[in-house]
Amino acid sequence: MSKISAMNKRATQTLAENISKQVEHFSKKEVECLIREFNVLVAEQNNSGRAVHGLDRGKFISTLHSIFGLTDDRMTGRVFRTFDKDNDSVVSMKEWIEGLSVFLRGTLDEKIKYCFTVYDLNGDNAISREEMLHMLKGRLIRQPNEEDPDEGIKDLVEIILKKMDYDHDGKLSFEDFEKTVKDENLLLEAFGTCLPDFRRIEMFEGHVFQEQFEQ
Numbered sequence: 001m002s003k004i005s006a007m008n009k010r011a012t013q014t015l016a017e018n019i020s021k022q023v024e025h026f027s028k029k030e031v032e033c034l035i036r037e038f039n040v041l042v043a044e045q046n047n048s049g050r051a052v053h054g055l056d057r058g059k060f061i062s063t064l065h066s067i068f069g070l071t072d073d074r075m076t077g078r079v080f081r082t083f084d085k086d087n088d089s090v091v092s093m094k095e096w097i098e099g100l101s102v103f104l105r106g107t108l109d110e111k112i113k114y115c116f117t118v119y120d121l122n123g124d125n126a127i128s129r130e131e132m133l134h135m136l137k138g139r140l141i142r143q144p145n146e147e148d149p150d151e152g153i154k155d156l157v158e159i160i161l162k163k164m165d166y167d168h169d170g171k172l173s174f175e176d177f178e179k180t181v182k183d184e185n186l187l188l189e190a191f192g193t194c195l196p197d198f199r200r201i202e203m204f205e206g207h208v209f210q211e212q213f214e215q
Contacts, residue, residue, distance in 0.1 A: 012032055012035050012036065013028075013032060015035060015093075016028050016029075016031040016032040016035055019031050019035075019093075019094060019097055022094075022098075023094075023097050023098050023101050024101050024105075024110075025101045025104075025105040025106070026097065026100075026101060026105075030209055031097060033208050033209050034096070034097050034100060034208060035093060035097075037208045038055070038093050038096050038097075041055060041059060041063060042054065042055060042059075044059070045058075045059040053090070053092075054090035054091050054092045054093065054095075054096075055090065055091040055096065056089065056090055057077070057080050057089060060080050060083070060091050061076045061077065061080060064076045064079060064080075067200070067203075067204055068103075068196040068200050068204065069196060069197065069200045070193060070194065070196065072192055072193060074134070074135055074192060075118065075135075075192040075193060075194045078118045078119075078121070078194065079118060079194050082099070082114065082117050082118050083095050083096065083098075083099035085098075102114045103195065103196065104196070104201050104204070104205065108181075108182070108185065108188075111188060111195065112177065112178050112181050112182075112188065113174075114194075114195075115177075115181075115188055115189060115194060115195070116174050116177050116178075118192075118194045119131065119135065119177075119191045119192075119194075121134065121135075125173070125174060126171045126172060126173055126174075127171060127172040127177065127191070128170075128171045129157055129161070129170065129171065132157045132160060132191060133150070133153055133154065133157055135191040135192050136153050136156060136157065136191060136192075137150065137153055160190065163180065164176050164177065164180040164187075164190075166179060166180075
């Protein structure tokens with residue numbers, strides 16, 4: 001092993017040790033693997049002429065498409081913004097690992113908070129009728145002779161509000177969303193798929209953590 005590669009390995013181990021103390025669900029070795037995967041993705045991005053020190057929106061969303069099977073543009077942009085906690089238009093290494101800790105292995109409480117953040121389009125701590133309409137638009141099959149293609153969506157929003165709006169204020173607070181999902185877990189992604197399925201998680205972890213398992 002060259003001196004440079006040995007130094008890089010030690011630097012990665014030190015960084016992984018620091019991050020693993022701040023992030024749930026991953027061991028130090030797993031964080032090392034995630035750092036290496038992050039560096040590979042950033043290198044691919046920069047080879048295409050985008051020299052930045054994190055994952056930009058385009059590379060992050062293409063990763064959601066190709067690795068995690070998330071293809072709904074209404075959702076992938078919101079997932080990027082949820083990972084990008086400091087709102088600097090780049091997902092840093094720490095943001096990547098923090099985001100993946102919930103994305104891959106989060107508890108139900110963590111996933112409820114994550115999904116609510118994705119669905120709260122304007123960040124006002126509530127999901128309004130307008131936000132629901134935007135997220136659900138295009139998800140229903142248009143019926144023959146239907147004059148207003150959005151009418152079915154509007155009806156669906158009213159059904160959702162009737163079921164989920166516990167305080168009857170015409171919008172969903174975090175408390176409304178949390179109570180509903182804890183009663184019926186299947187409603188966690190009621191407004192769009194923003195988490196990978198088990199098969200995709202298993203494939204990603206098998207690929208990224210393979211080196212750890214082989215050591």
